[in-house]
Structure formats: C-alpha cells, structure tokens
Amino acid sequence: MSKVIAIANQKGGVGKTTTAINFTASLAYMGHESLLIDMDPQSNTTSGFGINKNNLEKNIYNVLINDVALEDILQDTIMDRLDIVPATTSLSGAEVDLVNMSDRGKRLKFALEKFHKIYKYIIIDCPPSLGLLTINSLVAADTVLIPMQCEFFSLEGLGQLSETISALMQSYDLELEGVLFTMFDSRTNLADQVVEEVKKFFKEKVYETKIPRTIKLAEAPSFGKPVLLYDPSGKGSQAYIDFAKEFLLKQNME
Ligand code: ADP
Ligand code: MG
Numbered sequence: 001m002s003k004v005i006a007i008a009n010q011k012g013g014v015g016k017t018t019t020a021i022n023f024t025a026s027l028a029y030m031g032h033e034s035l036l037i038d039m040d041p042q043s044n045t046t047s048g049f050g051i052n053k054n055n056l057e058k059n060i061y062n063v064l065i066n067d068v069a070l071e072d073i074l075q076d077t078i079m080d081r082l083d084i085v086p087a088t089t090s091l092s093g094a095e096v097d098l099v100n101m102s103d104r105g106k107r108l109k110f111a112l113e114k115f116h117k118i119y120k121y122i123i124i125d126c127p128p129s130l131g132l133l134t135i136n137s138l139v140a141a142d143t144v145l146i147p148m149q150c151e152f153f154s155l156e157g158l159g160q161l162s163e164t165i166s167a168l169m170q171s172y173d174l175e176l177e178g179v180l181f182t183m184f185d186s187r188t189n190l191a192d193q194v195v196e197e198v199k200k201f202f203k204e205k206v207y208e209t210k211i212p213r214t215i216k217l218a219e220a221p222s223f224g225k226p227v228l229l230y231d232p233s234g235k236g237s238q239a240y241i242d243f244a245k246e247f248l249l250k251q252n253m254e
Contacts, residue, residue, distance in 0.1 A: 001116045002112075002116045002118075002119045002120060002121060002122045003120070003122070003142050003143070004112065004121075004124065004140055004141045004142050004143075005121065005124070005142065005144070005177055006124045006137040006141035006145070006174075007019055007123065007125055007144075007147065008134060008137065008138070008144050008145075008146060009128065009146050009147055010128055010130060010161075010164075012128035013128075013149070014128075014147050015147040015182030015183060015211065016040075016125055016126065016147050017042075017048065018147075018182065018211075018221075019145070019147045019180060019240075020036060020123055020124075020125035021125075021226050022217070022220075022226050022227050022237075023123065023243060024036040024123045025079055025227075025228050025229075025240070026228065026240045026244035027120075027121050027123075027244050027247075027248075028079050028080065028081040029228055029241070029244075030244055030245075030248070031081070032081065033081050033119045033121075034081060034082050034121045034122070035082075035084070035085065035115060035118075035119040035121070035122045035123070036049075036082065036085070036125070037060065037108075037123065037124045037125065038060060038084065038085060038086055038087035038125055039060065039087065039091070039108070039126055039127060039134070039136065039137050040087060040125055040127040040128075041087065041088075041089050041091040041092035041094075041127060043059075043086070043087040043089060043091065044221065045084070046059075046086040046087050046088070048221035048224070049224060049225075050078070050223075050224020050225065051075065051084070051086050051224075053089075056086055056088055058072065058073050059073055059086050059087050059088045059091065060073065060085050060087045061087070061088070061093065063085075063111050064094050064097075064098065064111070065093075065097045065107075070085060070111045070115065073085060073086065078224075078229065079226065079228075079229070094132070094133060095132055095133060098132040098133075098136075104132060105136055106136070106139055107136055108136040108139070108140040109136070109140040112140055124137045124140065124141060130164075135172075138168060138174055141172075141174060142174070142175065143175045143177035144165070144176060144177060145177040146176070146179045147179075147180050147181075148179055148180065149181075149182055149183050150184045150185070150191045150195065150210070151183075151194065152194065154194055154198065155194060155197050155198070158197065158201055159201070162202065176205050177205075177247075178206065178207050178247075178250075179205055179206045180207050180209070180210075180211065181194075181195060181206070181207070181211065182210075183211065184210035184211060184212050185212070186212070195210075207243060207246055208246060209239065210239070211239045211240065212235055214234065214236045216234045216236045216237075228241075
C-alpha cells in the first residue's frame with residue numbers, strides 16, 4: 001500500500017509547492033517509487049517539472065469531473081521513479097463543478113485506488129484554501145504535512161491552526177505527519193523563537209530539519225527541475241534530502 005501525504009496549509013506562499021516538488025524528488029532519489037499530484041489550480045507543481053500546460057489535453061480536472069482515468073493523464077518526469085499528475089488553471093472550475101456531484105469529496109480517493117500497488121509514496125500539493133479540492137486531497141490522504149514559514153506571522157492564529165488541524169484529522173481520519181519549517185534564516189533570533197513557540201503546539205511533530213531560505217530553491221522551477229537536478233550540491237538539495245531522511249526514519253519507527 002502507498003502512503004498518501006497531503007501537503008497543506010491555508011496560507012499561500014509558505015512553501016507547499018516547493019516542498020511537494022523537492023520532497024517527492026528526494027524520496028524518488030532515495031529509491032522510492034513516488035507519485036506527485038498537483039491539486040492546485042495555480043499548477044506551479046506542474047510547471048515546476050517543465051510541463052507545458054498549453055500542450056495538455058487533459059489534466060486532473062478531467063479525472064475529478066469527467067471520470068477520465070488517472071493513468072491517461074499520468075506523466076513521466078525527468079526524475080527516475082517520479083511520476084506526476086498534472087493540473088492546469090482549468091482546475092479552478094472544479095471547485096464549482098464538484099458541488100453537485102455525488103461523492104464530491106471522494107473523487108480523488110477513488111481515482112487513486114489502483115495506484116496503491118504501484119507507488120510507495122503519493123504526495124498531494126494542495127491549494128491554499130479549504131475548498132473541495134483540499135477536501136478531496138485530505139480524504140485521499142493518510143497524513144497531512146504542514147509547511148510553515150519561519151516568521152512572526154506564523155505565530156498569529158497558531159492556536160486556531162492547531163484546532164483546525166485537529167478537527168480535520170477527526171473528520172477525515174487523518175494523522176498529522178509533521179510540521180516542516182521553510183525559508184528558515186538561522187541568522188535571526190526571531191527564527192529560533194518562532195520554532196520554540198510552534199513546538200509548544202505541535203511538540204515532537206516539528207521536524208528537526210529546517211529548509212533554509214536559498215535562491216536556488218526559488219530558481220529551480222523556472223528551469224523545470226527539482227533543486228536536486230538544478231543545484232545538486234547546494235544547501236537546498238541537502239536540506240530536502242535531510243528532510244526525506246528524517247521522514248523515512250520516522251516511518252521505520254512506526
Ligand atoms: P505555496 O505553495 O505554499 O504557495 P511556494 O512553494 O510556491 O508556496 O513558495 C512561495 C514562494 O517562495 C515561491 O516563489 C518559492 O519559490 C519561494 N520559496 C519557497 N521556499 C523557499 C526557500 N526555502 N528559499 C527561497 N525561496 C523559497
Ligand atoms: Mg503552491
């Protein structure tokens with residue numbers, strides 16, 4: 001069986017997509033068959049792998065709405081052991097089109113059923129909202145991974161965020177995979193203070209590995225590559241490999 005992990009945070013710009021791309025690439029690099037699903041209409045994960053959205057006849061929208069089989073839109077990527085389910089901006093229409101469908105929250109879960117034999121890890125990049133696309137992602141997922149930007153604003157509403165997560169976990173039979181700090185700047189005291197505060201809420205669920213702020217991570221998508229292929233020896237690559245190692249170690253302990 002695959003483990004299905006949704007990467008979610010209601011805030012935009014916190015590093016969900018960057019983590020989806022580079023965490024999945026690290027898992028594949030470390031030998032695990034992995035599938036990356038783009039559930040965000042912004043479709044940055046899709047373009048981050050150099051896929052030209054204008055050339056896509058069908059995408060995840062058609063799987064959710066028109067019963068197109070997932071294998072018909074699945075694509076190879078430049079990384080071994082990593083396949084992608086692409087999205088385009090047309091996916092934004094799914095929020096409305098799903099509303100009147102039966103099983104509207106379970107469409108992705110059903111579409112994934114026969115892929116559990118094929119992939120060890122299925123990673124879902126969620127949009128920054130709690131609409132039906134995110135609900136489909138959470139229903140399909142076993143766990144949720146929360147990237148968090150290491151800044152003062154992350155502390156605002158932290159109590160509310162942890163309550164929302166508890167509620168979601170109950171409703172969708174989900175577990176919290178963990179909280180990953182992104183865009184970390186170790187030169188500031190503030191960063192350490194933010195980490196300490198967040199640990200009060202999420203305790204051992206906060207990963208030791210922190211993803212540093214580095215321009216290479218921001219540049220890599222414009223070359224259609226995960227950072228592992230764009231800047232293999234850089235600190236962005238190293239951080240996501242370290243994170244994948246920490247993640248895998250935790251899997252072995254469960
Ligand atoms: P989200 O998917 O949550 O909206 P993104 O992954 O798209 O967030 O990140 C938001 C912006 O920050 C993007 O421009 C991205 O390239 C940049 N970014 C993300 N992580 C890092 C990092 N560790 N260092 C530098 N820039 C980053
Ligand atoms: Mg994103």
